Amino acid sequence: MWKTYSKIAWRNLKKGKRVTLINIFGLTLGITAAFLLFTVVSYELSYDTFQTNADRIYRVVTQDDYSDGTAYNPGVSPPMPDALKEDLSGLEALVPVVNSSVNVSTEQAVTNTGENNFIIEDAFFTTSDYATLFDMEVLAGNLALLNEPGQVVLTVTEAKKLFGTLENAFGKSVLLSKRVEATVGAIVADIPVNSNFQFNMLVSYKTLQSNEDVFDYHFDEWGSFGSDFQLYLLLAESSSADQINQQLRNFAEKNYKDRGTSKKSFYLQAMPDIHFDSRFEPINGEMIRKATIYTLGLIGIFILIMASINFVNLSTAQAIGKSKEIGIRKVMGGSRLQVIGQSFGETFLVVIISAIISTITATVLLPYLSEVAEVPDSIRLVTPSFLLFSTLIILGVTLLSGFYPALILSGFQPIQALKNKIQVAQIGGVSLRRGLVVMQFVIAQVLMIATVVAVKQMTEIQDADLGFSKQAVYYIDIPTDEAKDGRLDVLKQRLKSNAQIKSVSVSNDVPSSANNWASNFWFDGIRESVQFPTSLKYADADYFDTYGLEFVAGGSFSESDTLKEAVINETMAKKLNLTNAEEAIGKTITIGGSEPWMRITGVVKDFAQNSLREEIKPFIIATEKANYELLGVKLDKNAGKETLATIEEEFKNIYPEAIYSGTFWDESIASFYRRENQLALVYKIFAVLSIVISSIGLYGLISFLVGQKLKEIGIRKVLGASISQITFLLSKEFILLVFIAFAIAVPVGYYLTDQWLQNFTYQTNVPVVLYVLVILVSLLITSATVGYRAVKAALGNPVDSLADE
Incomplete structure (x- = not known):
């Protein structure tokens, strides 16, 4: 059958x-x-669903409640891991994980590259308990060595990069940051790509603790919270997140009740949420909103x-x-x-x-x-x-x-x-089919509205006045793990002498990045923390010209290697309740509630310190050479590849032992919105796809109607009806269907796009003309699809349709 x-x-x-x-x-x-x-x-x-203990792994995250808002941080302070070991119960493991970029030197050069000096991105400082939490395949050695100082673990890819083969890597000595000796104690398989714990090297936590100055982490600073210093817990089978959260509340009460200007709280974030919670970025990996x-x-x-x-x-x-x-x-x-x-x-x-x-x-x-x-x-x-x-x-x-x-x-x-x-x-x-076609056009028009809004938002963000000049700025990582010996000043002067280079600046960061370095501060001689934190950047006096920052009052500070003078932004001046920007000039400010006091020399126009998803924060820019990590170069509009080659040559002449790494700033800023641009492209593709499918649906419905009206069409033609009259007869109701769909799609599309725009502090305006564009496109598609089938029916021979009457 x-x-x-x-x-x-x-x-x-x-x-x-x-x-x-x-x-x-x-x-x-x-x-x-x-x-x-x-x-x-x-x-x-x-x-990370492949992790055996995924349902029992949690991250300790930090929340700061200020009088004017809340800030979130995925990290903890350096003293907290050891302190929490004493205060928390119900755990199988407590694991600090510190993500850092480390310079690694090997005794011999890799034969296929001739290199023996490498920058390893995403080196995790941690303990042997890391393997208790996270699944890893050990190919050689023993991860228990991570409890001892001077021990590192390499992934397969990194071992081959540093030593050529796995056999050459195991047991070999390396030099970390040119000052710390270590041994390759184990080699593990590469971490799966669908993990937010991507590392290239593990370094024993005791190596970090015994070399605070080298790696710039200080384990007595309770007020220092960085997103790269994180803490993970493996809960015992008998424990619950609520029990641990209560203990964390007690810990915050005991250690942070009267410390700083915010009310600090700590709580657990479940491992499955790490990939989706936009408040707390992963330690290393991608994040996507559940929406x-x-x-x-x-x-x-x-x-x-x-x-x-x-x-x-x-x-x-x-x-x-x-x-x-x-x-x-x-x-x-x-x-x-x-x-x-x-x-x-x-x-x-x-x-x-x-x-x-x-x-x-x-x-x-x-x-x-x-x-x-x-x-x-x-x-x-x-x-x-x-x-x-x-x-x-x-x-x-x-x-x-x-x-x-x-x-x-x-x-x-x-x-x-x-x-x-x-x-x-x-x-x-026909009513059901009309309803189905209306549903199709509602979906198609909602996608068209989403596409128009997303494209307009991303276009305006890319063209927005960010408060600085991002074009033709090239920045280079400079060595930071050695004493400043004057070579940086020499490099800067050599580059400034190049006619194709307009300005050169050294700093710890570019004006707009993903970094959020913040601190409490005192103002105007009053030895009491202001009731909101300030973001920080350290830079030389050429920083403002190099990156095109505009002054609304005063000017740049004088050149200095240490904290002496400072520049603030407009938002800082407003939040300090100053009458105008000029009133800030000459007042004093200090970072972290300690000396020295710095004189404010200028107020810069607000600029986007992070992506335009985030609001403008109060800011201090000051000089401190010890924190400089980047060299920014403002290129002339006529500069080409030869200029970039000259920059690299000068860098290698001054720092022959260092690794050269340069990036154009506008490319870095574009990476902020990679996910949003991809989503806008998805909307475009599926809007077109929905239009195509809707056209097929219209064709189906008009075919059905023509089949039901063949005799009527034949009779009308016999009685003298023209082709245009018959076409109009068959087409007019579809215009009504499009308008009905549009009436439904507009409020739905507006609501959905408004929710998406809430992710941005800077939001585009959606003019009525964009909605008009959507209805015009829908009408055009309808006219083309229906018109073709209607004209074909109108051109038919009436004898064929009336033959059996």
Whole structure:
């Protein structure tokens, strides 16, 4: 029986080739989109799920409540890990993890590169208990050595980079920051890409503790909180997060009650939340908002619904043509259940063909997926979870697409079917199909609105006045792990003498970055902390010219190697309740509630210290040569590759033992919005896709209507109706459907885009003209799709439609 049904289903599909191909095309678009979105979403949801103890691992995070707001920090202060060991119970392990960039020198050069000096990004200072929390494959050595000073663990990739082979690496000596001797005590496999704990090297925590000055971490500074100094806990089976949180509240009360200007609190963040909580960035890895995951999932569901709606419209449009076949089948003894089975069989066959084509298409498109999502090049499409998902998709789409056509076809009465007397009312009428098309256009228009808003927001951010000049600024990492011996000044002067270089500055950071270095401070001679913190940057006097910072009062400070004078921003002046910016000039300020007092020489126009998602913070810029880590170079507009080569040559002449690393600042700023730009691209792609699918849906509905109005069209033509009149008759109601969809889509689209814009302090205005653009595009698509089918019907010979009357 099933063999017979399959043959009949295949013959029916071949008989209606045009509709079959349209159905397959529409479903293939929808299923391909669903497959690719599933790959992205499942990858994002897989972060660190492979960790055996994922459900018992927590991070201790910090919250500062100020009088005017709340600040969040994923880190703790250096003394806290040891102090918490004494205060917390119910733990199996307490593990500090400090992420840092470390200079590593080997005794011999790597044979294939000739190098023996490397910068290792993401070196984790930690204890042997790190292996208790996080899964690692040990290939050589013993991780217990991390409890001893002078021990390091390398990943496979890093071991080969430093020593050429694993055999050469194990047991070898290295020099950290050119002053600390260490031994490679173990080698581990590379960390999976879907982890927020990506490291290249582990260094024993005692190495950090015994070399505070070298690595610039001080274990007596209770007020120092950095995002790179983090603490992880493994809870005992019998413990709960609530119990530990209560102990952390007690700890904060005991150690931080009257310390600083904020009310500090500490609490646990579950490991599964680390990848999704935008308040606390991961120690090293990607972060994505859950709202983005939900958005991608909804887009996939909507695209599938739209594709299924098309199938329903086109299948029911064919129903009248199948009426005689159904009548004969019933006269010959076929039951309604058999007709339903036959109808579902045809649907299932179309869905299977579409799913196979979709799998091939998704595989071909997979290499381009990294353009719209943070997925690795090695990501695979076909996995056990994908096979389960694709099975559910096939069954779900078959049920969603086939249920209504099967119900309608199986309900035909044999006599009416054989006499070709099936009426519109008997196949559900047009109202349902109109409603389905309205739903399609609502989805399409919401995606169009989202696309327009996202593109406008990101365009304006990229063109926004950030308060500085980001163009033609090139910055270079400079050595920081050795005593300042005057070479930096020599390098700066040599570069300034180049005609293609307009300005050169040294600092600890560029004006706008992901860094958030903050402190309490005293103001105007009053030895009491102001009730809000200040962000900090250390720079020389050329900093303002190099990065194009504008003064609204006063000017730059004089050159100095130590804290002497300072510049603040407009927000700082306002929050200090000064009447105007000029009033700040000459007043004194000090960082951290200690000497020396610095004289304020100027107030700069507010600039975006971080991304435009964040509000402008009060700021202090001061001189302190010991903290300088970057050299910024303002290039002339005519500077080219030769100038960059000259900069590198001068750097290597001055620092022959150092590693050269340069970056254009505008590229660094662009990386702030990588996720948002990718999401905007996703909106563009799926807006176009929804338009295509909507057009197929319109074609299905107009085909259905034309099938029901053939005799009416023939009679009108016989009575003298023109082609334009008939076209207008068939097209006018679709214009109304577009406007109905638009009325629904506008408030939905406005709400969703408004929620997305809340992620930014700087938000674009959405003028009415953008909504008008959406309705115009919808009308244009409708006119083109409906007009083609309507004109074709109007050009038909009336004799053919009236022959049986």
